Amino acid sequence: MAVLFLGLNANAARMDMVDVSNNNGYMSTAEYTSMRNEFGVKAVTVKISEGGTYKDPYAASNIANVQAAGMYINGYHFARYATKAQAIAEADFAGKTAKAAGLPVGAVLATDVESQEANNQSQATNDRNNAAFMKEIQKFGYRADIYTSGSWANNKMTIKGKTGWIAAYPYVVSGKNWYSTNHAWQWSSTAKFRISYGGFDVSQLNSNYYTAGQKSRVKPTNKGAVKANNRKANKHIYKKSASPKWxxxxxxxxxxxxxxxxxxxxxxxxxxxxxxxxxxxxxxxxxxxxxxxxxxxxxxxxxxxxxxxxxxxxxxxxxSGVTHTYYTVKSGDSWWTIAQRNGLSMTTLASQNGKSIYTTIYPGQRLVVR
CATH class of the missing domain: 2.30.30.40 (SH3 Domains)
Structure with a gap:
């Protein structure tokens, strides 16, 4: 298998891949380009669906904008299945939703297995359900994988070597390449990017599975910034910690x-x-x-x-009991005009939509105003 990245720095994990969902709101091509050029991000994995009915409203725009930024694109489905039949039904739903959103054939469409439904099942049952989902998803032309936490891998479900995308957030840099035998290691859920608001899940790729098995055509334009920003991200994440606190x-x-x-x-x-x-x-x-x-x-x-x-x-x-009022952005609108119209400050309006006042908004976009 071709190695597409530098060896692991003993004091730094790489920001090779970012995953985004509706929680991140609308993400522009400029934001993805910044991730690529200034942080060295190669691939983005976007949420497609959840369970048997939920479709991520930002999936289509995320897919289009990641591709416009010249990056590898993949998707994931948040699993709610507890039986083999439910797993197959969810795979059919995820596959159809991914097709409609524009996820290209050959991309990875991973099953994100971390719900209470899976927690209530035995390892053997989870293995059977995951296998059924992954077999079904391949019928749509997508490659399959499993995302789960390090505490669940080979405990709640089997994750073999040369498969799997594992989430584990260490307290202290150990100098080792965590989960080096798996496709990817998600090492932080709070990474920051310069022109994007909020924290992001970032992963290090340990194989070329999430870059479609191809030689990378994604080249950051500012190698100095990539090195500095990755070092800064690790410094923020990896801190010695005493016992967990309430x-x-x-x-x-x-x-x-x-x-x-x-x-x-x-x-x-x-x-x-x-x-x-x-x-x-x-x-x-x-x-x-x-x-x-x-x-x-x-x-x-x-x-x-x-x-x-x-x-x-x-x-x-x-x-419970939370409802929102939305405003649809029109041509000529700005953070200031929308905020003034709804009695808010620009900062409040932007933050309650998971963005900053420097994030571009577009006609047709829906913003929470109440």
Missing amino acids: IKETKTYKLKTSVKLHTSTSTSSNTIAIFPAGTTIKTDQAIIQGGYRWVRQPRFNGYGYLATGPTSNTLEYVK
Whole structure:
């Protein structure tokens, strides 16, 4: 297999690939070009779909703009399946959605397996379901792979060598190439890019699988900036850390799936109750521990603890009772005119849409104004 990158710097993981979804909002060609030229990003993997009904509204624009920036493009589907039949149905839905969004034949369409549905299954069941999804997705002309967390790999599901995209965020630089036998290692979920707002998931590619097995035609124009920005990203991410600490999180959530309430922050601890989908809960604190993100629920006789999924996943819970008012951008609009019209500051308007006031907006784009 041809090696398309420099050897791992003992103090730096590379920003070879970025994955984006509706959480990142609209991403322009200029933003992707900046990622390529200033940070050395080669490939982008965009969210296509989730479960059997959700289509990412930004998938088509992300695919088109990544391609316009001259970068490799792939997609992923957030899996909700618990049975083989559901896996096949979700693969058909993801494949059709990807085709409609313009994901080119030959791209990777990975299954993102980190949901509570998968957590409730045995390793053998997850392996069977994942295999069914990947076999079905290939019928659409896409190459298959599995994304999951390091704590789930070869625990909740089998991830063989020379396959897999693994998420694991180390506290301290060790100088080793994590998950070097897998296709990709996602090493941060908070990377920053110069002209893009918010944090991004970034991965190091350990094979050419996500660059379509071709010799890279993506050449950054500012090699000095790439080196400096990668070093800066690692410095920000890799910090020595004591034991994980609880953070305040006073929120009300509505469960999307059934979830076990545990006596402690361990999946092997006793179960207090099993909350069905639709249950509303209130939490007061959250913590990353044991490969999971946990939230704490105050109870009349103490506390209960719920795992939201692997540390990279915060999608198992959605705020209840939250509605938004949207404004559709028209020709001639600007951050200032829209903000003034809705009684907001430009900064507030941009931030609640996951952007900065320097991000270009386009006619037809929908912005949250309430």
